[in-house]
Amino acid sequence: MSVTVILPTTLRNFTAKESECTVEAGSVQEALEALVALYPEAGPIIFDEQGKIRSFLNIFVNSDNVRYAEGTATPLHDNDTLTIIPAIAGGSGEGEARTDEEGAGSAPSEDKPQALIPPERAVKLDNDEVLRYSRHLLLQEIGIKGQKKLKGARVLVAGAGGLGAPLCLYLAAAGVGTIGIADFDLVDATNLQRQVIHGQRDIGRPKTASARDSIRAINPKIKVEVFEGLNADNIEEIVSSFDVVADGTDNYVARYLISDACVKTHKPDVFGAIYQFEGQVTVFYPPYSPCYRCLYPAPPPPGLVPTCSQSGVLGAIAGIIGSIQANEVIKLLVGGGEPLLGKLLTMDIWHNRFNVLNIPRDPHCVTCANPESLGPLTEIDYEDLCGLKQEAQEEPVESIEALELKRRLDAGESITVVDVREPHERAIVKFPGAVVIPIGQLSRRQNELDPTCDTVFICKEGQRSILAIRTLREAGYTGRCFNLKDGINTWARDVDRSLPQY
Numbered sequence: 334m335s336v337t338v339i340l341p342t343t344l345r346n347f348t349a350k351e352s353e354c355t356v357e358a359g360s361v362q363e364a365l366e367a368l369v370a371l372y373p374e375a376g377p378i379i380f381d382e383q384g385k386i387r388s389f390l391n392i393f394v395n396s397d398n399v400r401y402a403e404g405t406a407t408p409l410h411d412n413d414t415l416t417i418i419p420a421i422a423g424g425s426g427e428g429e430a431r432t433d434e435e436g437a438g439s440a441p442s443e444d445k446p447q448a449l450i451p452p453e454r455a456v457k458l459d460n461d462e463v464l465r466y467s468r469h470l471l472l473q474e475i476g477i478k479g480q481k482k483l484k485g486a487r488v489l490v491a492g493a494g495g496l497g498a499p500l501c502l503y504l505a506a507a508g509v510g511t512i513g514i515a516d517f518d519l520v521d522a523t524n525l526q527r528q529v530i531h532g533q534r535d536i537g538r539p540k541t542a543s544a545r546d547s548i549r550a551i552n553p554k555i556k557v558e559v560f561e562g563l564n565a566d567n568i569e570e571i572v573s574s575f576d577v578v579a580d581g582t583d584n585y586v587a588r589y590l591i592s593d594a595c596v597k598t599h600k601p602d603v604f605g606a607i608y609q610f611e612g613q614v615t616v617f618y619p620p621y622s623p624c625y626r627c628l629y630p631a632p633p634p635p636g637l638v639p640t641c642s643q644s645g646v647l648g649a650i651a652g653i654i655g656s657i658q659a660n661e662v663i664k665l666l667v668g669g670g671e672p673l674l675g676k677l678l679t680m681d682i683w684h685n686r687f688n689v690l691n692i693p694r695d696p697h698c699v700t701c702a703n704p705e706s707l708g709p710l711t712e713i714d715y716e717d718l719c720g721l722k723q724e725a726q727e728e729p730v731e732s733i734e735a736l737e738l739k740r741r742l743d744a745g746e747s748i749t750v751v752d753v754r755e756p757h758e759r760a761i762v763k764f765p766g767a768v769v770i771p772i773g774q775l776s777r778r779q780n781e782l783d784p785t786c787d788t789v790f791i792c793k794e795g796q797r798s799i800l801a802i803r804t805l806r807e808a809g810y811t812g813r814c815f816n817l818k819d820g821i822n823t824w825a826r827d828v829d830r831s832l833p834q835y
C-alpha cells in the first residue's frame with residue numbers, strides 16, 4: 334500500500350527537512366519502520382527504548398487516532414495519509430491537511446454543552462454599545478441575546494504573548510465584559526514581531542500592563558483583571574472565577590497545569606499552540622471532549638522538541654491561531670456553531686495544509702476519567718511530569734562562560750568550537766573559527782572531533798548544545814565537552830558587542 338506520511342516540523346531536522354514522504358506499508362508499524370529506514374536519525378524521536386511510540390506523539394490515519402483503533406497494528410490502505418502530531422508547547426505547533434469527512438469516527442462523547450452564559454447572566458446593552466456591536470447584532474447567530482451574554486462573560490487569557498495578543502484584542506473588540514490576563518513576563522524587543530498587543534514603547538513593561546492598556550484603547554468598557562502568572566497554589570481559585578480559559582502559554586508545565594485546573598473546576602480550556610509555520614487548536618472540555626492529558630499523556634523529553642525562541646515562529650501563525658481561539662471562546666459563550674470539541678484543528682500555513690482530526694477521550698485518563706478523585710494540584714509535581722527534574726539528575730554537562738572561553742582562546746589553548754546551529758542561523762551571526770556540525774549529524778560525524786582536546790559546543794541559547802553533548806556521549810564519544818553557557822548571544826553581549834543578538 335502506498336501511504337503518505339505527513340511529518341511535523343519538529344521531526345524535520347531528522348528527515349532531511351522533508352515535510353512529507355511516501356512509503357509502502359500495510360500497517361502503521363510498517364509505515365513507521367519504513368520512515369525510520371528512510372531517515373534513521375528520526376528513530377529515537379519516534380520510538381522509545383522499548384520500541385514503543387513515544388507518548389508525546391499521536392499517530393493519525395486520515396482523521397482518526399490509531400490509539401483508539403488498533404494502535405500500530407492498524408491496517409493501512411492505498412492512498413491513506415498517516416499524520417504524526419507531536420505535543421507542542423506554545424510558540425510551537427504542528428499539523429497536516431485534509432478535512433474531516435462527515436465527522437468520521439468518534440464524535441464528542443456526550444451531549445453538547447449548554448451556552449456557558451445562561452440568560453440570567455446576560456447584561457443589558459446601552460445605546461452606545463448597540464451601535465458599537467452593530468455587526469454582531471446583525472448576525473442572527475449572535476444578535477442582541479448573544480451580545481448581552483458576551484457582556485456578562487468572564488474569560489481568562491493565560492499568556493499575553495503571540496496567542497494571547499489576538500485573543501485579548503478580538504475578545505475585547507467583541508465585547509467580552511471581563512478579560513483576565515495572566516502573565517509574569519516583561520515585553521522585550523523579540524516579542525514585537527508577533528505579539529501585536531505590545532508596542533515599541535512597551536519594551537521593559539509587564540506584558541499584563543501593556544495588554545491592559547491596549548484593551549482599554551480598543552474598548553474602554555472592558556473590565557481587565559491581571560494576574561502575575563498561574564501556579565498550583567493560585568490557579569484553581571483564579572480559574573473558578575472565570576467562565577472559560579484560553580490557553581496561550583508557551584511551556585508544558587503551564588499546559589498541564591491549566592488543563593488539570595480546568596478539569597477540576599469544570600471549565601473549558603480553549604487550547605492553541607504554534608511552532609514555526611504550524612498550529613493546533615482544540616477545546617478541551619470533559620465530558621464533551623478530551624482533556625490535554627487524554628491527547629498527550631506525557632510531554633516530550635526536555636530538549637527533544639525545540640521552543641519558538643530556539644526555532645522561530647512566523648508571526649502571522651500566532652495571529653491566525655489566536656484568532657481561531659477567540660472565535661471558539663465566543664461560540665462557547667453564546668452557545669452556537671460547532672466548537673472544536675473532540676476535534677483538533679491543525680494547520681501548516683507554509684504548505685497550506687489544514688486538517689480536522691478526531692480526538693476522543695481516553696477512558697483511562699488520569700485526570701478527567703474521574704475528576705472528583707483528583708487531589709490538590711499542589712500535590713502534583715509538574716516539573717517532574719515534564720522531565721525537568723529528571724534532566725537535573727542526568728550527568729551534568731560542564732559549562733563555560735563566554736569571557737572564560739575568550740580568555741582560553743586568546744591564550745592559545747587547543748580548543749575546538751563546534752557550532753550546532755542551523756545554516757540560516759549562522760547567516761545571522763557566525764562564531765569565528767567554529768566547526769559546523771548540525772545536531773542531527775553529530776553522532777555519525779563524531780570522528781571529526783579530537784577527544785584529546787577540549788570541545789566547546791555553541792548554539793543560540795545553550796540548550797541545544799547541551800542536547801548535542803548528551804547525544805555525543807550516548808554515541809560513545811569520550812572527549813571533554815563544554816557547553817557555551819546561554820549560547821552565542823552571550824558572546825555577542827560579553828565579548829564582541831559588534832555582533833548582533835537574536
Ligand SMILES: [Zn+2]
Pocket residue numbers: 619623624625626627628695698699700701702
Ligand atoms: Zn483526560
